[in-house]
Amino acid sequence: MHHLERPKVTVGFIPLIDCAPVLFAEVLGLYERHGLDVELRREVSWSNIRDKVALGLLDAAHMLSPMPLATTLGIDSVNVPMIAAMTLHLNGNSITLSNALWREIEETAPDLVGDGLAANGPLDARALAAAIARRRELGKPVVTLASVFTFSSHNHLLRLWLASGGIDPDRDVRLTVVPPPHMVAHLSGGTIDGYCVGEPWNQQSATLGIGRIAATSRQIWDSMPEKVLGTTEAWAQRNPKTLIALVKAIVEAGAWLDEPANRPEAARVLASPRYLNVPAEVIARSLSLPDFHVFHRQLANFPWRSHADWYLAQMVRWGQVAQRDDLRAVADRVFRSDIYRAAASELGLPCPLSDRKVEGAHSDPWILPTNGAPVAMGPDRFLDGSVFDPKSDNKTSTTFKQQESNHGD
Amino acid sequence: MTKPLSVLLIDDNPARAEIVQAGLRDAGYVLLERLDGTYDLSARVGALKPDIIVVSIDSPSRDAIEDLRRTTERQPRPIALFADRSDPATIAAAMEAGVSAYVVKGLAKDRVQPVVDVAVAHFNRYHAMREELDRARLSLVERKTVDRAKGLLMEQKGIGEDAAYKLLRKLAMEQNKRIGEVAQDILTYAKALKP
Numbered sequence: 353m354h355h356l357e358r359p360k361v362t363v364g365f366i367p368l369i370d371c372a373p374v375l376f377a378e379v380l381g382l383y384e385r386h387g388l389d390v391e392l393r394r395e396v397s398w399s400n401i402r403d404k405v406a407l408g409l410l411d412a413a414h415m416l417s418p419m420p421l422a423t424t425l426g427i428d429s430v431n432v433p434m435i436a437a438m439t440l441h442l443n444g445n446s447i448t449l450s451n452a453l454w455r456e457i458e459e460t461a462p463d464l465v466g467d468g469l470a471a472n473g474p475l476d477a478r479a480l481a482a483a484i485a486r487r488r489e490l491g492k493p494v495v496t497l498a499s500v501f502t503f504s505s506h507n508h509l510l511r512l513w514l515a516s517g518g519i520d521p522d523r524d525v526r527l528t529v530v531p532p533p534h535m536v537a538h539l540s541g542g543t544i545d546g547y548c549v550g551e552p553w554n555q556q557s558a559t560l561g562i563g564r565i566a567a568t569s570r571q572i573w574d575s576m577p578e579k580v581l582g583t584t585e586a587w588a589q590r591n592p593k594t595l596i597a598l599v600k601a602i603v604e605a606g607a608w609l610d611e612p613a614n615r616p617e618a619a620r621v622l623a624s625p626r627y628l629n630v631p632a633e634v635i636a637r638s639l640s641l642p643d644f645h646v647f648h649r650q651l652a653n654f655p656w657r658s659h660a661d662w663y664l665a666q667m668v669r670w671g672q673v674a675q676r677d678d679l680r681a682v683a684d685r686v687f688r689s690d691i692y693r694a695a696a697s698e699l700g701l702p703c704p705l706s707d708r709k710v711e712g713a714h715s716d717p718w719i720l721p722t723n724g725a726p727v728a729m730g731p732d733r734f735l736d737g738s739v740f741d742p743k744s745d746n747k748t749s750t751t752f753k754q755q756e757s758n759h760g761d
Numbered sequence: 762m763t764k765p766l767s768v769l770l771i772d773d774n775p776a777r778a779e780i781v782q783a784g785l786r787d788a789g790y791v792l793l794e795r796l797d798g799t800y801d802l803s804a805r806v807g808a809l810k811p812d813i814i815v816v817s818i819d820s821p822s823r824d825a826i827e828d829l830r831r832t833t834e835r836q837p838r839p840i841a842l843f844a845d846r847s848d849p850a851t852i853a854a855a856m857e858a859g860v861s862a863y864v865v866k867g868l869a870k871d872r873v874q875p876v877v878d879v880a881v882a883h884f885n886r887y888h889a890m891r892e893e894l895d896r897a898r899l900s901l902v903e904r905k906t907v908d909r910a911k912g913l914l915m916e917q918k919g920i921g922e923d924a925a926y927k928l929l930r931k932l933a934m935e936q937n938k939r940i941g942e943v944a945q946d947i948l949t950y951a952k953a954l955k956p
Contacts, residue, residue, distance in 0.1 A: 394935060399823040399861070407853050429827060429841035502828045528803050529828035531821030543801040626936050672831075 357591045361598060362391045364401050364413035367627045368532060369551045369638060370441035370579045371414045372618055373647055377605035379621060386597040394627075397531060398501045399429070405584060406432040411591075412598060414440060415582035418663045420686050422503035424585075427673050435588050436580035436660075437691045438599050438653045440606070442646040442730070444578050444638075445506055445569040446554040447513060449475075449546035450539050453495065454564055456483045474567030474735070477517025484524050498530040498538065498547040508666040509572045510548040516736050521670070539563050550578065551638040551645070552630050559634055567735070570644060573712075575730040577659045580687075588691065599653075599695035606648035615639045643730050650730045651704060651720065653692065658708040658742040660687040665740070680742075702727060711740040766868075767791040768876060769811035773798055773820050777887040781815070784883035790876060798822045803829055806839065813873060814839055814863040815880045818856055826863055839863035842873060858884045895930065895940060903941035910944035913951055 365371040375392065377383050383390040393410060395401050402419060404410040420434035449457075457479045458465050464479035484495055497514075499506035511521040521527055530538050535553045538544045540562045547553075557563040569576050581602060588595050608614055619639055623632035639645055646652045660683035667673045689707045696703050702724030709720075712734040720729045734740070768790045772778040778795050786792055793809045796802060802825045806814065816823050829839050842862040855861070858881045864873050899907060907929065914925040929947075933940040 396819055396821040397823040399827050400818060403856060407849055407856065409853060409856065501824050502831050529825045531824055534798050534821060
């Protein structure tokens with residue numbers, strides 16, 4: 353066993369299905385096996401996760417993928433360089449709309465809704481555009497949609513879906529933020545008309561008959577990177593061996609979670625009041641959807657710098673950060689594939705030959721060559737069929753106006 | 762005489778909010794309203810236009826308040842009080858007391874700090890009172906169980922009595938159990954694990 357700089361580590365998490373690798377590394381005794389004494393701390397907001405990591409009240413945390421990018425860029429409340437040492441989970445998000453909004457959509461755009469939608473989706477966002485226009489005519493309140501945090505994949509996925517229907521997210525709807533555990537209550541109470549959130553909160557609304565799923569992250573950007581293991585750049589510098597041990601334990605927990613035979617137990621543990629406090633059947637249903645919760649397969653834990661490139665491009669597109677020349681360097685600085693590679697090599701796991709890949713080029717499963725055996729990868733298609741090539745300059749192809757003109761009205 | 766600052770308090774714990782509210786009022790601030798996570802916070806903040814928003818750290822609503830910075834049209838635009846401060850110890854102390862705060866742009870820093878100080882002091886006062894109440898509420902039997910579990914923790918973890926009690930309380934809060942139940946769990950496990 354290597355000597356660890358700091359075997360006692362506190363790790364924060366937000367109760368969601370995708371925090372499972374961080375929890376199960378504890379449940380399965382993997383932290384201990386890698387010489388770590390980890391204290392898990394449940395947090396109630398992403399702001400708390402960010403602030404406590406920044407202040408050193410937490411050593412590392414389950415984080416939204418764009419969070420360490422935003423804090424490093426200094427565009428969030430906290431201006432502290434942070435890093436992502438690994439990806440924790442792919443997919444797992446959906447957009448849910450209230451029953452009332454669905455009825456409006458069906459009335460205004462019956463031809464766009466179609467019969468087969470419930471099974472296959474996604475809902476054509478132009479149908480929502482029609483309902484929004486109708487509300488405007490009638491002088492009714494603007495459609496309000498929630499995501500979970502300003503700098504989150506949920507915000508970006510929601511915007512991408514809206515834009516695909518010619519809806520300007522900053523003008524045609526009101527976007528707001530609601531904490532994940534409050535989403536269902538806000539939808540049922542009518543303070544919001546829909547939301548984009550991780551599981552189990554879409555399944556929960558569907559199960560309770562409060563709302564219906566309009567689109568899943570698989571349909572908007574398949575195999576998208578949802579959460580990362582984040583810490584500050586300074587902590588990573590001070591504790592390199594500890595961080596690698598942490599990554600190794602969590603990678604092994606992810607591999608365990610990806611075994612179908614282990615999923616019922618995962619659902620049982622996650623269901624407890626200590627974590628999600630949601631019936632195990634609801635969690636199990638979400639965990640059983642094909643490739644909807646990927647914890648390890650398909651090189652899921654590799655923090656692709658092209659994923660960081662894509663999030664940065666979204667931040668530019670939606671005005672969260674001004675276009676600047678060093679964004680590629682920011683992606684390199686924050687998404688630390690070098691740390692993951694070190695951990696993977698100690699575990700004997702394969703890694704890709706490059707830190708970036710073209711995103712959106714695969715509609716079907718494909719094979720990626722690695723430094724070991726080739727790995728079966730999931731599709732990575734975008735809703736609009738676009739291709740994001742980190743080698744080229746994507747900025748002109750992603751403005752809202754261009755999307756709008758593609759779709760006409 | 763400048764206009765007294767108006768404060769919006771967001772706290773999901775009514776008993777604590779009561780105490781913090783009284784403290785802020787005594788210090789001469791105007792309390793606009795107390796909200797919890799069930800409200801449409803962005804709409805309420807827009808309507809009330811507070812000078813300062815004090816949000817408890819254990820309220821998930823912080824993320825909603827932070828998002829208000831994003832919009833240019835809507836006023837006010839709250840910014841995290843701690844965002845541009847260079848004193849991590851003060852920030853850490855406030856966070857440990859359970860306080861975060863947001864101010865409207867343009868408000869001078871020296872007018873804000875006293876509000877946070879009052880809030881921090883009353884959050885701490887509430888937690889101290891709560892701890893005392895917890896201790897008093899324990900039945901005689903439970904108190905014995907808690908004392909034994911405390912002793913075990915002190916011995917096993919090499920910590921002081923206060924730290925052992927705090928650990929029990931933390932476990933109880935995390936698991937939604939009473940402190941006596943958690944103490945009993947610990948004693949049961951310890952017995953089972955005895956070689």
